Amino acid sequence: MVLKKSSLLFVVILTFCEAIAKEAGNGLSQSKGKVKSPVNVQRAHEYEPTWESLDARPLPSWYDEGKIGIFIHWGVYSVPGFGSEWFWFSWKTSKNERIVNFMDQNYPPGFTYQDFGHQFTAEFYNATKWTELFKKSGAKYVVLTSKHHEGYTLWPSKYAFSWNAMAVGAHRNLLGELAEAIRSDSDLRFGLYHSLYEWFNPLWIADLATNLTTDEFVKFKTLPELYELVNEYQPDIVWSDGEWEAPDSYWQSKEFLAWLYNESPVKDFVVTNDRWGHKTLCTHGGYYTCADRYNPGILQPHKWENCMTLDKISWGYRRNAQIEDYLTPDELIKTIAETVSCGGKFWNNNSN
Secondary structure, eight states, X not given: OOOOHHHHHHHHHHHHHHHHHHHHSOSOOOOOOOTTSOOOOOOSSOXXXXXXXXXXXXXXXXXXXXXXXXXXXXXXXXXXXXXXXXXXXXXXXXXXXXXXXXXXXXXOTTOOHHHHHHHOXXXXXXXXXXXXXXXXXXXXXXXXXXXXXXXOBSSOOTTSTTOBTTTSSSOSOHHHHHHHHHHHHOOOEEEEEEESOOTXXXXXXXXXXXXXXXXHHXXXXXXXXXXXXXXXXXXXXXXXXXXXXXXXHHHTHHHHHHHHHHTSTTTTTOEEOXXXXXXXXXXXXXXXXXXXXXXXXXXXXXXXXXXXXXBSSOSSOOTTOOGGGBOOHHHHHHHHHHHHHTTXXXXXXXXX
16 A cells, blocks of 8 residues: 555645644744653652543653644545445444445455455555655654554554454564564654454443443553553554443543553653543643634634644545545645644544
8 A cells, every 4th residue: 555646736735835834833942852762741740540640740851842643544445445434334333324335346245344455455565665755854753543443553562363454364463563664764753553442342331331331441451552562662652542331430531541651661752642532622631632623713722733634524545536535735824834833632543
């Protein structure tokens, strides 16, 4: 799989946009510092597993010094490339007519979503080439979807047996290759998106059936994966998602963040977002995302991020996308200027 035309358009525009961001920003100088050379948080004390304590942690300075980041949606949903990254859910749960018809017209009876996994071969994937493209864009950080709501992991997770990129499809550690390329060949910061929940995981479904009075999914899937990701790949950003169906107490978010800030190998430079429970958006966590494509239009007292897409419809690759479905260069530049001038970070999604 290769970067699509929308990504190339983004790179052409982004170098110019980064210059605009510098002028529209808060005057902080840009810093190239290597990812492996942290800009430390001055920790006066250990952080307790309470929001009052966790929210008092200052953001590492590196995060405010670069105004533009790149988000990459890439997973099994990229194989059908139809509808959106919610393809599996739309097909099996929502029974979306367009997607049901797409499957009926193009695939044999009995074809499963897992069969798409075997076709996720990533034969044209070259992490070094991706890194070269990212460097040319002018962006300062890159975040990869380590696992979306489908549960398929781009690294050989011990907690995603037979549903990860090493076991099925590419038979490669796609995440590890990109982490290595970015850290070896660039000054970019590298972060990881991780979905707390998975649509069809039996443990999640069982916990839902008890009205979340049990937490088997969190104990045996979500938390072990998060610890594995942080310890193995030491991300500069932990971008959480999939939080909305349960409170932060179910996800044990405060306990995880206390470990992340106090004991983890990234404790002095990691940045987190606000998606840690159904009431944490725009309230708790590191920086605020508040909602997808959040753009308040006025200066905000708390550091925030405009997480948005070039494709106005989907975060994932769509084979049937039309040119009018994408932001125009003028729309993109306007959004960047609005975001950065109001104290936000512009985080643009590229679908593969």
